[in-house]
Amino acid sequence: MYDFLCNSNLKKAGIFAGGVIFGTAGIKVLASSDAKKFYTNCIAAVLRAKDCINKTATTVQENAEDMLYEAKKINEERYEKEQNSFEYDSTEDAVE
Secondary structure, eight states: OHHHHHHHHHHHHHHHHHHHHHHHHHHHHHHHHHHHHHHHOOOOOOOOHHHHHHHHHHHHHHHHHHHHHHHHHHHHHHHHHHHHHHHHHHHHHHHH
């Protein structure tokens, strides 16, 4: 039983030491100038994507405004046509 506990403790200590070494190496890699260049390029790509999305959203909004204007114009013309038709029917009834 004592051997099992010793081996288990050594195993845990080894895993901990490996984690510390791996973590330290990871921090060195993440802080390197190559990594910083990579991060900068990623951020630049995100900013380009944001600009593209904003342009697309602006175009969609402008198109929607144009369609809304046209729809209102169609409804106004239709309303005027209905009003003229109603007035014509009323004058026909009055003549008879």
